[in-house]
Amino acid sequence: MTLVLLFVIACGLAAIAYGFVTGKAVVSADAGSARMQEIAGAIQEGANAYLKRQYTTVAVVGVVIFVIGFFLLGWEVAVGFAIGAILSGAAGFIGMNVSVRANVRTTQAAATGGLEAGLSMAFRSGAVTGMLVAGLALLAIAIYFSLLTGIGNEAGSRTVANALIGLAFGASLISIFARLGGGIFTKGADVGSDLVGKIEAGIPEDDPRNPGVIADNVGDNVGDCAGMAADLFETYVVTVGATMVLASILFNASGVVNELMLYPLLIGGVCILSSIAGTYFVKLGANKSIMGALYRGLIVTAVLTIPGVLIANLLSIGFGEPFAGAGFTGWSLFACALIGLAVTAGIVVITEYYTGTDYRPVRSVAKASETGHATNIIQGLAVSMESTALPVLVIVAGLLSTFGLGGLYGVGIAVTTMLALAGMIVALDAFGPVTDNAGGIAEMADLDASVRETTDALDAVGNTTKAVTKGYAIGSAGLGALVLFATYTEDLAFYFKDVPVNFSLSSPYVVSGLLVGGLLPFLFGAMGMMAVGRAGGAVVEEVRRQFREDKGIMAGTSKPDYARCVDMLTKSAIKEMVVPSLLPLLSPIVFFFVIDLVGGRAAAFSALGAMLLGVIVTGLFVALSMCSGGGAWDNAKKYIEDGHHGGKGSDAHMAAVTGDTVGDPYKDTSGPAVNPMIKITNIVALLLLAILAH
């Protein structure tokens, strides 16, 4: 193992160490009154029930794919798959476990120390998840890579490349289950418990007598926290892995393939250090701006990343041409990394504009609520569609400039740098569900209204940061499109030299592939939305049953069976996520063989390649519009609740609640799950090539 690899692994371990130390500090904080702890305990109990069922099911699928992979592609791919799957699951598990403990402590901190203390507690718990996600992802790749090269494989060999693809596949597979299952769970619980509790039983939101209310709070943790953590773990692994695979393919003959494969890992390593440093700068300033505090941390991280990447260059490729005729220099790759930072900054600023309560879009949705449910929805949909334009232009600018500077590898380095900030970005995101839960606990435990006001202020910012993460994750997929596609074409050239594949837009197979790929995100999005409807229905029935069979629940004399409700919802979510998850898994395979049948092998390869781009093109728009639109609806409601347009209880508020509910499956189920869906479609295509070549 080289010194460089040791440095990378040390950075990964630093992230884990940060997670343990900060996690311990969070857990040892005051957890509040017995009542608060009782509620938090119920949420935690529910979370465990969910994990048990989800991991049991996912394990079965995982074992089947492990065995298939083992026999079709060898142990290296299968073990890579297992590592990716297990660590992706672990990232979600840890994320959820931290946040179910941090929620009540945030309530208590807000109650005793106000905004400053609440912010600090919620953010630190998010940072634990963030650092563990980034650390585990970096360690997984670095250690498996050194293991494979340590036992004699060349860094640029197919064995190593395929093993890294296997690793990415494992991460993606768990991630789509976690995102979709978690998303269906959380929004099914949200919609379902509201319907029976508020409408049928006439009890307020967040009332502990409602057997579904704990599931609702569990949902925040399993969807927004565990699902998000698994998703970002996957995005990190796929991006860094694909950039390494690309380097191994493009530079195999260069003599410095090892250095060029390690460079992305080094960027990941130094960014962990800058992210850790950044977390210490998240503090409320004189202007009491929560977003300002979070931004300070992010900006410090970004600024510190600049010397960090310089160090990465020093340690590996230097600043000149890494090899004769490379067509790029160390300086130009450094510039690509800076562009990656700029794209991240661009997406953050744009997403804040579209989902923050201070700007036109959210305010226009709030204003439109004055004239009813329909105008709220119309304006929200318009905002959601409009919000796709600027991020896409930023992505295109990033794509063209990095390609110009460093070719495909330059694009890969930019995306790697984006994802290298994942520790900090996830920290900002995981902050959201914690504050959401904290508000629920404050309400249920009958704390002073000022506590709820504090947590609501944090929660409103959380809605924006959640949207930011989703925009960032999907944006990286858009920018990484060319990297993934290039990996596909290079693989094709490697395995099937003799098949004349035509990727020109004037081929009908290419157009067909673009269209069929394009329909996947729409169909997938529709399935997710409908699944939420059905899962919500299952909750309605379970809650009705409990009310019917135990009259003591409504009287407040007996405790509802929270765990059973959570378990039912888990079952329903797991069942509902199967078909949508199969869509990206099977579509590339089915489409390939159909076109193979009608047009032959070369046509099938072009059509499949175009499908990969088609799914990215429409997926980018579907995901961006859903995530930003949902965030805008949510915050428009918050803006009204802050006393605008009539405030809480007004007609405008009723309309805004409708918009918020519509935005729920948009931003928390279908939208974010599009990101792993795109990756799975791409990775399945890559594995299909490897299998066909065997």
Next chain:
Amino acid sequence: MTLVLLFVIACGLAAIAYGFVTGKAVVSADAGSARMQEIAGAIQEGANAYLKRQYTTVAVVGVVIFVIGFFLLGWEVAVGFAIGAILSGAAGFIGMNVSVRANVRTTQAAATGGLEAGLSMAFRSGAVTGMLVAGLALLAIAIYFSLLTGIGNEAGSRTVANALIGLAFGASLISIFARLGGGIFTKGADVGSDLVGKIEAGIPEDDPRNPGVIADNVGDNVGDCAGMAADLFETYVVTVGATMVLASILFNASGVVNELMLYPLLIGGVCILSSIAGTYFVKLGANKSIMGALYRGLIVTAVLTIPGVLIANLLSIGFGEPFAGAGFTGWSLFACALIGLAVTAGIVVITEYYTGTDYRPVRSVAKASETGHATNIIQGLAVSMESTALPVLVIVAGLLSTFGLGGLYGVGIAVTTMLALAGMIVALDAFGPVTDNAGGIAEMADLDASVRETTDALDAVGNTTKAVTKGYAIGSAGLGALVLFATYTEDLAFYFKDVPVNFSLSSPYVVSGLLVGGLLPFLFGAMGMMAVGRAGGAVVEEVRRQFREDKGIMAGTSKPDYARCVDMLTKSAIKEMVVPSLLPLLSPIVFFFVIDLVGGRAAAFSALGAMLLGVIVTGLFVALSMCSGGGAWDNAKKYIEDGHHGGKGSDAHMAAVTGDTVGDPYKDTSGPAVNPMIKITNIVALLLLAILAH
């Protein structure tokens, strides 16, 4: 002029003759009581006010472009542009004028003769519009083509090709104004008059005291009828024109370029005859199924088209290879035409499934309304997204099979055959706004409830047929994508032989073009939705002003100033449509020059080409989802009003009204305007090539 051209022109004249005869029969029918005629007169007055303003504005834009075109590209292009623009406007003008007269006569027919008579009146008025659209479109191309060749131009010359592109551009430009302006008008009126009338003043829907209520009815005519007619005229001209241009480019050296250019015109001619025949089969059967009656007409048309195309083959290219080494025969082109019919049938059936009250999707939206506004919207959005999948698969199957049979020209023939049915399809569509108006008149004139029931039954079918037309128009754009793109690439090869343009998906310029093209329909859709919101606001203020300044209106003693309200809304709609209309007009130009600056000429050509496909790929999904989703919401409301889930006035009905309102700008403003938007982007790119080459 050849015999074939004379035959084509005779077919076009037959359509015009049918329009005049049937139109006369419609107009001479009983127009009902004085009260009904008074209401209808107000609608007609409003329609004239709209036309006056719209054509004044459009004329200014048209003259400017005419002059620019004249100096940059010569008189042939400029005159073509003028013909396309004037006839597209005429198609809309006639369509609206027929339907503002047929509405009250349909009410009267339904009142005196029941369903059978109402259906017959509404359908015949639609058929007038349909035949005039198809006839004018065919005549425009055929006559201008014979004129150009008559004065000595070769059929396959650039002059003729560019003149046809100019003709298509004129049609598209008016069409986007008509679709967008009409869409903003109709939905602004709908939303605005409901808001003041129902919510503020507390008067029922369709109450003649509401100054906005006539604008609402005018809107049905200017949006759904005039806008749709201009749109279909444009789609027809662009499709047939592009196929002819493609033939002129591909077969210039073949010796039979004339025959291959006339073949699409012949298909257009024979289909007019089969469409006219089909209209006589639209009669209510024993089962009283309205949809069944309309389908009978459509099926007869489709069946008669088969021998018609055989005749077209006989008259031009025969059944063998049209020239040595053509790679296709007359029989295979015949098969392509049949596939065009099959694609049309597929889209009709799928759209009916997604928007008809008899099937799962609409019923699921109705069922979801039981649990509130939000669940109605969630389910509606899910249905709208899901509804894109099957049409796209049908389009892909059509694309691959016709390309296999007849190459690019085969694809063009299939799309031409689809559009050749426009006479019949427009008849089915124009039927919708007439029945919608008829219902409003029945309500306002206090006719027996049974009359409204009859018109409502017709209107529910109208919602489906309207969605069918939109799906058909946008579907043809999807299938025609390759034809338009091929025209672009062939033009490129013709004008810029020396520029090495790369359309491979692995070029970053191609990926950028796909993404930037992809964002246009989203941004355009968002603009349309927001414009409806603002136009609605303008109506609210005008109606409030009239109520305030003339107390006699509410008392029923003085007549509100309908025309002023219509005029205001027209102004607002015209103003609002400018920026969205500039989007497809300017984007290709700006994008081309930006890429030219950063990547050079070859990169700019690839990026622009990819942009054309990008706008088609996402545009197809955006338009299909908006049109079907809107139709599903509308009919879910109708289904509930028919007595399901609690019927009129129930909570489910309230939720369904919300869904219907959201669906309005979806299906009647943004969704359908995407179709001309795609075309304009493509045609501007073609003209840009011609200008750059000059």
